[in-house]
Amino acid sequence: MAKALVVDDSRAVRMIIAKTLRDLGYEVREAANGREALEVIAVEKTAVKLVLADWNMPEIDGLELLKQLRRISTPDSLAVVMVTTETGMGRMAAALAAGANEYVMKPFTRDILVEKLQLAGIRP
Amino acid sequence: MTVGGWNVSSSSIAIQSENYRFLQEQVYSHTGIVLEDDKQYLFECRLAPIVSQLGLGSINDLCALLRESREAEVGCQVVEAMTTNETYFFRDPAHYDAIRSVLLPRLKQERRDTRKLRFWSAAASTGQEAYSLSMALLEEGLSDWNIQILATDISSRVLDRARGACFQQIEVNRGLPAALLVKYFNRSGLVWQLSEAVRRLVHFEKLDLRQSMAALGPFDLVFCRNVMIYFDAETKQKILKELHVTLSSGGWLMLGGSETAFDIEEWFERQTIGNAIVYVAR
Ligand SMILES: C[S@@+](CC[C@H](N)C(=O)[O-])C[C@H]1O[C@@H](n2cnc3c(N)ncnc32)[C@H](O)[C@@H]1O
Numbered sequence: 275m276a277k278a279l280v281v282d283d284s285r286a287v288r289m290i291i292a293k294t295l296r297d298l299g300y301e302v303r304e305a306a307n308g309r310e311a312l313e314v315i316a317v318e319k320t321a322v323k324l325v326l327a328d329w330n331m332p333e334i335d336g337l338e339l340l341k342q343l344r345r346i347s348t349p350d351s352l353a354v355v356m357v358t359t360e361t362g363m364g365r366m367a368a369a370l371a372a373g374a375n376e377y378v379m380k381p382f383t384r385d386i387l388v389e390k391l392q393l394a395g396i397r398p
Numbered sequence: 399m400t401v402g403g404w405n406v407s408s409s410s411i412a413i414q415s416e417n418y419r420f421l422q423e424q425v426y427s428h429t430g431i432v433l434e435d436d437k438q439y440l441f442e443c444r445l446a447p448i449v450s451q452l453g454l455g456s457i458n459d460l461c462a463l464l465r466e467s468r469e470a471e472v473g474c475q476v477v478e479a480m481t482t483n484e485t486y487f488f489r490d491p492a493h494y495d496a497i498r499s500v501l502l503p504r505l506k507q508e509r510r511d512t513r514k515l516r517f518w519s520a521a522a523s524t525g526q527e528a529y530s531l532s533m534a535l536l537e538e539g540l541s542d543w544n545i546q547i548l549a550t551d552i553s554s555r556v557l558d559r560a561r562g563a564c565f566q567q568i569e570v571n572r573g574l575p576a577a578l579l580v581k582y583f584n585r586s587g588l589v590w591q592l593s594e595a596v597r598r599l600v601h602f603e604k605l606d607l608r609q610s611m612a613a614l615g616p617f618d619l620v621f622c623r624n625v626m627i628y629f630d631a632e633t634k635q636k637i638l639k640e641l642h643v644t645l646s647s648g649g650w651l652m653l654g655g656s657e658t659a660f661d662i663e664e665w666f667e668r669q670t671i672g673n674a675i676v677y678v679a680r
Contacts, residue, residue: 361567367580377576379567386572393491393575 275301276398277321281311281339282328282357287380291326291357294384298391299398300324308334312342322352324396329358329365337369344373353396357382413441417461421476424464428477429552430608431628444479448472482628483556485523487574488530489623490655492673497531497619500671501650502538505618514544518617518644520607521625522549525560525600526569529592531621532599533578541595548614550605557602563592607637615644624654638662645679652676 278300280291285306292302303318305311308331315322325343329336340354353375360366361379369377376394378387391397413421421441422433433440445457452472454460464473488494505515515535519528528549535545551557570579570590583590605611607625620641626634641651642665651666652674653659659666659677666677 363580363583363585366576370577370580374576377579379571381568382571389573393488393573 275299276323277301277303277318278324278326278398279303279305279311279314279318279322280326281305281308281331281336282326283307283331284328287328287357290384291387294387295324295326298388307331308336308339308342311339315343315346320351323398324353324355324391326355326357329356329360329369337372340369340372340374349373349375353394355390355394355396357387411456411458413438413457413461417458420461420465421457421480424473425477425480428473429481429606429628430630430633431481432630433480441480445476448475448479478553478555481553482624483523483553485526485624486569486572487526489527489573490674491573493621493623493652494530494534496671496674496676497650498534498538501619502535502540506540509543512544513542515540515546516615516617517545517547518614518620519547519549520605520620520622520641522551522560522602523553523556525549525563525602526565526573527621527623528560528600528602529563529596530574531619532596533582535599536582536595537578545599547600548617549600549602551602552604552606554604557604561602563597564589565592566590607640608633611640612643616646617644617649618646619650619652620645621652623652624657626653626657626659634659635661639665642666642679647679649679650676651679 278295280288280295280302282288282291283306288304292304295302303314305314311325311327312334327336327339336356336358340356343352343354354373355376355378356369356374357378357380359380366377375396376390378390418438425431425433441457445460449457449460452460454463464476509515517531519531522528528547532547549560567588567590570583582593582596584593622641626637629637638659645651662677665680667680669676669678
């Protein structure tokens with residue numbers, strides 16, 4: 275089963291996203307910040323096919339996480355979707371330039387997330 | 399009592415049956431939309447804001463006002479409140495996939511001399527459908543072609559919004575790939591406005607689908623999505639026939655995801671392209 279990793283410092287947000295991803299057929303791992311996320315990736319390696327990452331997190335933030343992930347992956351081998359309250363155009367452009375597959379602004383609904391993944395061709 | 403900010407005390411008074419019929423008739427005669435006999439709750443929640451804004455006691459009072467004064471403006475407000483305007487960017491992605499993968503390659507070939515294409519969004523609401531098409535065409539490298547997208551709706555209110563091309567975060571978050579958002583929108587504060595490049599291709603006009611439309615064509619593609627579901631069979635059939643006349647031969651009609659057309663073999667051939675259903679004009 276394809277694995278997805280949800281990275282957000284809010285436990286509630288992680289829960290909501292994780293539930294949606296499970297319904298879509300992913301096995302879900304969670305991390306509270308970028309450092310934890312990299313630890314999970316180091317263990318799970320290529321089993322993880324999708325990372326959903328918040329931007330503002332302690333230690334390693336979402337953009338830095340994305341950049342580090344892109345050193346070892348491509349948008350085809352590992353989809354990275356930013357899910358964040360950062361809604362500035364500059365931020366969005368920076369994330370896309372760094373290799374994000376998609377960008378979802380908070381607040382979002384379950385339907386928005388599902389549609390965004392579908393539209394970006396991301397499926398388990 | 400207030401629920402979600404609305405004062406609902408007025409709507410707790412049941413709509414009298416003759417008033418219910420009166421409202422059904424009003425909506426039908428203005429839009430062709432058929433509201434069944436069990437839509438009491440819909441009238442109640444959609445009309446409550448108008449009732450309280452006018453300082454009336456109930457929907458029955460509102461009906462009395464409409465009957466007496468034939469207040470055109472209030473009548474319009476009532477009809478508008480009862481129509482569903484929900485829409486979003488790239489709704490039914492399979493439709494856009496079919497356009498990109500089959501329709502546009504064919505048209506690029508066929509029209510390489512005139513480089514002219516015409517499209518119609520026939521129940522445009524706040525414009526997301528027409529603007530999605532505009533972005534899709536630009537992404538396909540057609541920016542130096544002569545492209546016209548006509549976008550029409552019966553409601554002046556939604557058309558005003560559509561012309562402004564300003565959207566809220568929740569609207570641009572839905573269905574719109576981030577790459578297109580960054581490329582084609584400008585942001586000021588909480589509002590996201592589409593760029594001139596996308597807006598240039600689209601022209602908005604007020605139009606009731608029940609009126610004659612033969613003069614509008616010919617189009618290469620007509621979107622008539624998520625509006626026919628509200629019409630009765632007779633109205634629907636008449637509109638489908640009219641739409642056929644506006645299409646160039648081989649032109650495409652696309653209906654909403656949950657809409658189907660029957661008895662149209664004479665005018666259209668039904669084709670499945672990927673996950674999309676397309677009605678190809680004969
Ligand atoms: C649910 S929206 C559909 C928007 C868009 N086509 C889509 O699929 O996302 C339906 C629209 O049909 C319009 N409408 C209703 N009756 C109409 C009529 N008789 N003629 C033209 N438009 C009508 C409404 O004003 C509303 O904006």
